[in-house]
Amino acid sequence: ETGVTQTPRHLVMGMTNKKSLKCEQHLGHNAMYWYKQSAKKPLELMFVYNFKEQTENNSVPSRFSPECPNSSHLFLHLHTLQPEDSALYLCASSQGVSSRSSYEQYFGPGTRLTVT
Amino acid sequence: QKEVEQNSGPLSVPEGAIASLNCTYSDRVSQSFFWYRQYSGKSPELIMSIYSNGDKEDGRFTAQLNKASQYVSLLIRDSQPSDSATYLCAVKMDSSYKLIFGSGTRLLVRP
Numbered sequence: 001e002t003g004v005t006q007t008p009r010h011l012v013m014g015m016t017n018k019k020s021l022k023c024e025q026h027l028g029h030n031a032m033y034w035y036k037q038s039a040k041k042p043l044e045l046m047f048v049y050n051f052k053e054q055t056e057n058n059s060v061p062s063r064f065s066p067e068c069p070n071s072s073h074l075f076l077h078l079h080t081l082q083p084e085d086s087a088l089y090l091c092a093s094s095q096g097v098s099s100r101s102s103y104e105q106y107f108g109p110g111t112r113l114t115v116t
Numbered sequence: 117q118k119e120v121e122q123n124s125g126p127l128s129v130p131e132g133a134i135a136s137l138n139c140t141y142s143d144r145v146s147q148s149f150f151w152y153r154q155y156s157g158k159s160p161e162l163i164m165s166i167y168s169n170g171d172k173e174d175g176r177f178t179a180q181l182n183k184a185s186q187y188v189s190l191l192i193r194d195s196q197p198s199d200s201a202t203y204l205c206a207v208k209m210d211s212s213y214k215l216i217f218g219s220g221t222r223l224l225v226r227p
Contacts, residue, residue, distance in 0.1 A: 002161070031213050043160070043204070043217040056214055090159055094213060103148045103208045105215060107159040 003027040004108035006091050012114045013081065021076040021111050023091030031096030032074040033105065034066060037088040049074060050096050071096075081115045088112055119143065120207050122218035130226050135192040137221050139205030142186070148208035149181055149188045150215065155201045164190060195225045 003026045013019050025032065034046040048056035049068040063085075065077040074091055088110045095102035119142045129135045137151075148167055152160035166172045166179040166188065178191040188207075192199055202222045206215040 033214075042219040045214055048212070048214055050213060056212060088159075096213060103213060103215065104150065104162055104165055105206075106162060107152075110159045 002106040002108065004091060004093055004106055006089075006108035006111050008111060009109060010112045010114075012116060013078070014116055015081060015083070017081075018077070018079040020078065021089055021091075021113075023074040023076075023108055025072055025074075025091075025093040025106075025108075027093055027106065029093040029095050029106075030071045031094045031102075032068060032071070033092040033094075034074065034076050035090040035092065035107075037090060037110075039087075043090070046076075078113075081113075083115050086113055086115045119209065119216045120205055120218040122203075122205055122221045124219060125222040126224045127221055128224045128226060129195050131195060131197060133195050133225075135195045135199065135223055135225070137190040137192075137203050137205075137223065138187060139189065139207075139218055140187045141205075141207045141209070141216075143207070143209040144183075144186060146183075146186075146207045146209045149179070150206040150208075151177075151179060151188075151190045152204040152206060152217075153199075153201045154204060154220065160204055192223075195223075197225045197227050199223060200225045 031050045036044045047066045067075040090110045091108040092105040151164040154160045164179040176193045180189045202220040204220045205218040
C-alpha cells in the first residue's frame with residue numbers, strides 16, 4: 001500500500017455513459033496527477049494539480065474532466081468516451097514543495113477502464 | 117527524439133546474476149531521476165531515487181548516474197524470479213513537478 005487509493009478498480013462503460021474515477025491520498029502531499037497507461041505505450045501524463053490548482057493539462061480531450069476539491073482528493077469525470085480510451089488510469093501524488101524528494105511520485109493501484 | 121529512452125527488452129538473466137538496466141535522457145539540465153518497478157497488471161512502484169553523480173545503493177539495488185553522459189542505470193544484484201517485472205526510468209526535466217517516463221525495460225529472471 002502506497003497511501004494512494006483509487007476507486008473503482010475496474011470499470012466498464014458504454015460510449016454514452018458518464019462516470020467518475022476517484023483518487024485519495026493519505027500521505028499529506030500537495031501535488032496530484034492523472035496518468036493514462038495503454039498497452040505497450042509509455043505512461044502518458046494527463047493532468048497535474050498542485051495545491052488544488054491545475055498546473056498542467058497535457059492536451060487531453062475535453063471528454064476527460066478533472067476535479068481537485070482539496071489536496072487529498074482528485075477526480076476524473078468521464079463522458080462520451082471512445083473505445084481507444086480503454087486503458088489503465090493511474091493517480092499519483094507527490095509532496096509538491098521545493099525539495100528534491102518532493103518530486104517522488106507514489107501511484108495508486110489504478111482503474112482499469114474498458115469502453116464498449 | 118524521445119526524451120527518456122530505454123531498451124524495451126526483454127532482458128533475460130539467470131537467477132543469482134546481476135541485471136543491468138539502462139536509461140538515457142535528452143535534457144542536460146535534468147536533476148532528479150527515478151526507477152520504478154511495475155509488475156504485470158499492477159501500478160508502478162518507486163524503488164530508487166538518485167540526484168547526484170555516482171552510485172546509490174539500497175539493498176540489492178544500485179542506481180548509477182552519469183550526468184555528463186546523460187544516462188542513469190539500475191543494477192539488481194542476486195536477481196530473483198520475483199524481480200521479473202517492467203522497470204521504468206523517470207526523469208524530472210524542468211521546473212514543473214512532472215516526470216517524463218521511459219517506455220520501460222522488461223526483465224525476466226530465469227530460475
